[in-house]
Amino acid sequence: KAGVTQTPRYLIKTRGQQVTLSCSPISGHRSVSWYQQTPGQGLQFLFEYFSETQRNKGNFPGRFSGRQFSNSRSEMNVSTLELGDSALYLCASSSSGNPNEKLFFGSGTQLSVL
Amino acid sequence: AQSVTQPDIHITVSEGASLELRCNYSYGATPYLFWYVQSPGQGLQLLLKYFSGDTLVQGIKGFEAEFKRSQSSFNLRKPSVHWSDAAEYFCAVGADNGQNFVFGPGTRLSVLP
Numbered sequence: 001k002a003g004v005t006q007t008p009r010y011l012i013k014t015r016g017q018q019v020t021l022s023c024s025p026i027s028g029h030r031s032v033s034w035y036q037q038t039p040g041q042g043l044q045f046l047f048e049y050f051s052e053t054q055r056n057k058g059n060f061p062g063r064f065s066g067r068q069f070s071n072s073r074s075e076m077n078v079s080t081l082e083l084g085d086s087a088l089y090l091c092a093s094s095s096s097g098n099p100n101e102k103l104f105f106g107s108g109t110q111l112s113v114l
Numbered sequence: 115a116q117s118v119t120q121p122d123i124h125i126t127v128s129e130g131a132s133l134e135l136r137c138n139y140s141y142g143a144t145p146y147l148f149w150y151v152q153s154p155g156q157g158l159q160l161l162l163k164y165f166s167g168d169t170l171v172q173g174i175k176g177f178e179a180e181f182k183r184s185q186s187s188f189n190l191r192k193p194s195v196h197w198s199d200a201a202e203y204f205c206a207v208g209a210d211n212g213q214n215f216v217f218g219p220g221t222r223l224s225v226l227p
Contacts, residue, residue, distance in 0.1 A: 004157070033213050043204065043217035056214040090157055092213075099208040100146045100165040103215070105157030 001026055004106035006091050012112045018079040021109045023091030025072050029104070031055075031097030032074040034066060037088040037108070046089075049074055050097045078111075086113045116141040116207045118218035126224040127195050135190040135221050137205030146208035147188040148215070149179055153201045161203075164188065175199070200225045 005024040013019050025032050034046040045058040049068035066076045072093075078085055088110050092103035117140040127133055139145055146165045150158040162173025169181040179190045188205060205218040 031213055033215075035217075042219045045214050045216070048213050058214065092157075094213060097213050099213060100163065101213070102148075102160045102163065103150075103158070103213065105150075105159070107155070107157045 004091055004093050004104050006089075006106035006109050008109060009107070010110045010112075012114060013081050014114050015081055015083060017081050018077065019081060019111060021076045021078075021089055021091075021111075023074045023076070023093075023106060025074070025091075025093030026104055029093035029095050030072055031094045031101075032068055032072060033092045033094075033103065034074070034076050035090045035092065036060075037090055038086075043090070046076070048097070055097070081113045083113050085111065087111060116145065116209055116216045118205050118207050118216055120203075120205055120218035120221050122221045123219070124222045124224065126226060128226045129197050130194050133190075133192045133195045133199070133223070135203050135205075135223070137188045137190065137218060138186050139188060139205070139207045140186065141207055141209070147179075147181060148206040148208070149173065149177070149188075149190050150204045150206060150217075151201045152204065152220075158204065161190070195223075195225055197225045197227065199223060 007022045031050045033048040048056040052068045063079045068074045088108045090108045092105045094101045119138045148163045149161040152158045164181045202220045206215045208215045
């Protein structure tokens, strides 16, 4: 089985722009979560989607949004980019989204905001 | 809400030495606890997890962890470290409502030859 695939791998944007990141989960996985990783704040939960519905959301402003498609692929959008949005964005998937279930992580999208 | 602390930001050990990485959590109910490892430029990989049963859990790559409810701890151990274990290690706790995990700040492990 192919692993979790995130595209693009690297992205450079300027302040005020918007960006869309993509995540393809492992085949058959229905839960997709997004995390932001920065040296200062560590790993922070953004949101989780299960069967096209947002099930959980972290403490991020409304500029951060996401969606999940019927094939479980997910996209994350950040509008009006700020310098502080520079981070590694990690996507993770799991089979049924149970809290005791293992997450499978992608390699991430490294976003740099200039 | 759940929270996780990892008191050690950076640990250096010699190859072949034993290792213990500390993790303390805060959660009102029985927690779901995990240890993940991240190599540079990579995503995270699960080492082991605990949610019930035997409090000593075995994971991949020779790692084990012990859940101690009285100390709210879930420390990771390995009897003999290999150079390839150099990475960042994250402890995480999960809640009952889906997969909104809280991760600790991480402990960076360096291994001396």
